[in-house]
Amino acid sequence: MTRKKAYVIGNSVSKSLSPIIFNYWFKKYQIDAEYEYKEIKEENFHNDIKKILEEKNLCGLNITIPFKEKIIKYLDTIDEQAKAIGAVNCVSKEGKKIRGTNTDWAGFIESIKWQENNNLSKIKNKNLAIVVGYGGSAKAIIYALSLMGFKKIRVFNRSFNKISNLKNIIPHRLGDLENYFKEGGLIVNTIPINYKKELKPNTHNAIINKNTKETGHGFDLVYNYNTFFLKNFTSKKRIYGYHMLIHQAAPCFFKWFGAQPEIDFELLDLLKKRVSKSLK
Numbered sequence: 001m002t003r004k005k006a007y008v009i010g011n012s013v014s015k016s017l018s019p020i021i022f023n024y025w026f027k028k029y030q031i032d033a034e035y036e037y038k039e040i041k042e043e044n045f046h047n048d049i050k051k052i053l054e055e056k057n058l059c060g061l062n063i064t065i066p067f068k069e070k071i072i073k074y075l076d077t078i079d080e081q082a083k084a085i086g087a088v089n090c091v092s093k094e095g096k097k098i099r100g101t102n103t104d105w106a107g108f109i110e111s112i113k114w115q116e117n118n119n120l121s122k123i124k125n126k127n128l129a130i131v132v133g134y135g136g137s138a139k140a141i142i143y144a145l146s147l148m149g150f151k152k153i154r155v156f157n158r159s160f161n162k163i164s165n166l167k168n169i170i171p172h173r174l175g176d177l178e179n180y181f182k183e184g185g186l187i188v189n190t191i192p193i194n195y196k197k198e199l200k201p202n203t204h205n206a207i208i209n210k211n212t213k214e215t216g217h218g219f220d221l222v223y224n225y226n227t228f229f230l231k232n233f234t235s236k237k238r239i240y241g242y243h244m245l246i247h248q249a250a251p252c253f254f255k256w257f258g259a260q261p262e263i264d265f266e267l268l269d270l271l272k273k274r275v276s277k278s279l280k
Helices: 018-028 042-053 070-074 080-085 104-117 136-148 174-179 193-198 203-211 241-257 265-278
Strands: 004-010 033-039 058-063 090-094 097-101 128-132 152-157 170-173 186-189 217-220 238-240
Touching: 004 018, 004 042, 004 241, 018 033, 018 241, 018 265, 042 058, 042 070, 058 241, 070 097, 080 097, 080 104, 080 136, 090 241, 104 136, 104 238, 104 241, 128 136, 128 174, 136 152, 136 186, 152 174, 170 174, 217 241, 238 241, 241 265
Parallel strands: 004 033, 004 058, 128 152, 128 186, 152 170, 186 217, 217 238
Antiparallel strands: 058 090, 090 097
16 A cells, blocks of 8 residues: 655745644554655746656645745646635645645634634624735635625735735735724734834834734734734734644645544644744
């Protein structure tokens, strides 16, 4: 029997938690397979991804920054959700066919449900959601927020022209974030710490000092940087990115290896400790 293998692909994935998640499930469900990371430089993506997709025993890829949109043209098919979002994070090799889907949107929704079902406070205000950034992950988040019933979605981005003509959102320049921060029932950060430099002077301090008690829930997709973002929220209103990472990985694991993994506290504690250690 051939040993299946899968990878997480990105330009900076050496610190990815995905291998920890998959290897934990391999051990728990006694599956003989391997999951590793492969870093690819943007200028080498075309040649490198073609070689990877041709590897024997490859069953799947998780795609991360900055390739969730670029991967699409290398696929034979993408499903309805990936088409609507415009980004793919899960690639499956099925015989001679390479198929793409997006599990980020479902992982986002399921991670919020998990938080609410485990005695953390519920998101009560669904009038307005705020999304910071507009990359592949943000597109999936916007798709999910619409399904969750949020009436308005404000998107703040470094490149305003990229979002200015989009439908179903309200576009904003990143520097205007402090003027709207406290309005959101759910505020989602999708970009790393360096965006702080592009805000107005002392904007991040103004957000923290003025709005901490008034804000809704904060969801930081960035788990491997010390962002200031979650400091704006009380402890019960903080949702960490590794929760979504686990929930978006679960359907990939099932698709590739045939076992439906449980989201358990042991795995969450393992990731929490690893994140805490890496941020020291």
